[in-house]
Amino acid sequence: AERIVIVGAGQAGGELAAGLRKQGYKGHILLLGDEAHPPYQRPPLSKGFLLGKVALSDLYLKPLETYARFDIEFKPGTRVEAIDRSSREVSPRDGSRLAYDKLVLATGGRARPLSLPGLEGTRLENLFSIRSLSDVEAMRGGFIPGNHLVIIGGGYVGLEVAAVAVQSGLRVTLLEAAPRLLSRVTGPEVSSFIERIHRERGVEFRLSCEVRGLELDEARRQVRGVSLACHGVPERLEADLVLVGIGLIPNTELASAAGLAVQNGIVVDEYACTADPDILAIGDCANQPSAYTGGRIRLESVPNAIEHARVAAATLMGKREPSAAIPWFWSDQYGLKLQMVGLSTGYEQCVTRGSVEHKEFSAFYLKDRRVIAADVIGRPAEFMAAKRLVSSRAEVDATRLGDVAVPLNSIAA
Numbered sequence: 001a002e003r004i005v006i007v008g009a010g011q012a013g014g015e016l017a018a019g020l021r022k023q024g025y026k027g028h029i030l031l032l033g034d035e036a037h038p039p040y041q042r043p044p045l046s047k048g049f050l051l052g053k054v055a056l057s058d059l060y061l062k063p064l065e066t067y068a069r070f071d072i073e074f075k076p077g078t079r080v081e082a083i084d085r086s087s088r089e090v091s092p093r094d095g096s097r098l099a100y101d102k103l104v105l106a107t108g109g110r111a112r113p114l115s116l117p118g119l120e121g122t123r124l125e126n127l128f129s130i131r132s133l134s135d136v137e138a139m140r141g142g143f144i145p146g147n148h149l150v151i152i153g154g155g156y157v158g159l160e161v162a163a164v165a166v167q168s169g170l171r172v173t174l175l176e177a178a179p180r181l182l183s184r185v186t187g188p189e190v191s192s193f194i195e196r197i198h199r200e201r202g203v204e205f206r207l208s209c210e211v212r213g214l215e216l217d218e219a220r221r222q223v224r225g226v227s228l229a230c231h232g233v234p235e236r237l238e239a240d241l242v243l244v245g246i247g248l249i250p251n252t253e254l255a256s257a258a259g260l261a262v263q264n265g266i267v268v269d270e271y272a273c274t275a276d277p278d279i280l281a282i283g284d285c286a287n288q289p290s291a292y293t294g295g296r297i298r299l300e301s302v303p304n305a306i307e308h309a310r311v312a313a314a315t316l317m318g319k320r321e322p323s324a325a326i327p328w329f330w331s332d333q334y335g336l337k338l339q340m341v342g343l344s345t346g347y348e349q350c351v352t353r354g355s356v357e358h359k360e361f362s363a364f365y366l367k368d369r370r371v372i373a374a375d376v377i378g379r380p381a382e383f384m385a386a387k388r389l390v391s392s393r394a395e396v397d398a399t400r401l402g403d404v405a406v407p408l409n410s411i412a413a
């Protein structure tokens with residue numbers, strides 16, 4: 001029988017394995033993952049799981065037994081080191097060789113490390129990033145009330161950890177290089193709103209902040225302090241623990257070593273195929289054409305991993321179902337739900353609807369009178385309609401859009 005090998009047992013790999021069976025795939029499925037766990041959801045790692053409100057078993061996409069029941073051969077703790085395209089085999093670290101007919105790379109990414117001179121290769125016991133369950137387990141020991149957590153990076157992960165940490169009684173200072181939070185993904189209105197909700201809870205910020213160095217203890221095992229400069233003014237912060245949340249590096253090394261094109265992710269077409277017809281790539285590690293932007297895009301989100309797994313399952317079943325999805329994402333901070341759709345880059349006008357004061361508003365980003373993106377905050381009932389506005393690209397009247405008395409569904413002209 002034909003054998004599909006999936007490398008990477010994360011959100012995309014897990015969805016694909018199960019999705020193939022649901023679509024009636026009869027061949028052999030081998031799911032290889034280098035972590036100790038079956039595929040799990042990462043979003044709670046910086047939210048409910050870190051807060052202690054979500055149990056480990058609730059993170060799993062499916063209970064471990066399900067893989068056997070679906071006749072999916074799942075091998076945890078198996079890191080694939082190389083692909084041999086001529087013999088169609090992958091080699092895990094143990095030196096064995098596993099044959100494939102079709103190979104799917106679902107290798108995700110790893111946290112971008114802090115690059116500071118003199119620190120290369122130094123392993124520090126209280127310097128963390130969050131990508132996996134084991135990262136969270138390592139960091140938890142430092143989540144002691146009164147401890148000072150310094151977070152480097154004001155993106156979603158840094159902000160979510162800040163929220164959990166203050167709720168757990170830690171003192172938190174967040175350092176961001178840009179003049180505002182979330183600057184790559186949202187407009188100034190939402191950035192300042194997010195800053196406000198964190199300040200209300202006691203998070204301190206240093207914006208336009210350059211990290212100059214880490215002060216280590218004598219044994220060079222722990223960070224004691226962070227030296228920085230805000231608008232050029234030097235400062236030193238003591239730290240009990242430091243979290244680095246400065247983005248992700250896609251895991252593309254297997255693909256590039258096998259001679260596949262890599263450009264901010266493994267290059268695939270709209271059916272998730274690489275230039276090798278037997279190798280596909282999905283999820284955070286893949287760079288795909290986007291019907292939404294008209295260009296190429298690499299997305300880091302659960303909805304993208306799920307959609308991309310669906311596209312790959314169809315391709316592997318001999319169907320052709322290109323991805324038509326628009327990017328969307330969510331975040332939770334202090335129980336407040338933030339939902340984002342589209343990419344606001346290049347917007348000309350931001351229209352807010354609802355009450356920023358009462359933490360219930362949507363921000364719509366317009367270009368050529370069309371909604372290209374929206375941030376929906378504390379108004380989850382509005383999100384579906386916001387998604388439709390972004391995907392339909394209909395012209396809108398900005399005044400009506402900003403008027404909560406006008407139903408969102410009736411706004412497209």
Ligand code: FAD
Nearest residue numbers: 008010011012034042043079080107108283284300301302
């Ligand atoms: P992953 O889930 O990272 O899975 C890749 C797997 O492949 C990993 O287990 C990795 O160890 C394994 N692997 C890599 N190389 C090899 C190899 N050579 N051999 C074997 N195995 C290998 N998204 C949202 O939409 N909303 C959120 O609120 C949100 N919050 C997040 C919070 C955190 C802390 C993190 C880390 C991510 C969050 N995301 C969120 C992003 C989302 O989790 C990812 O986009 C999603 O997990 C991507 O799925 P993936 O399968 O592509 O990659």
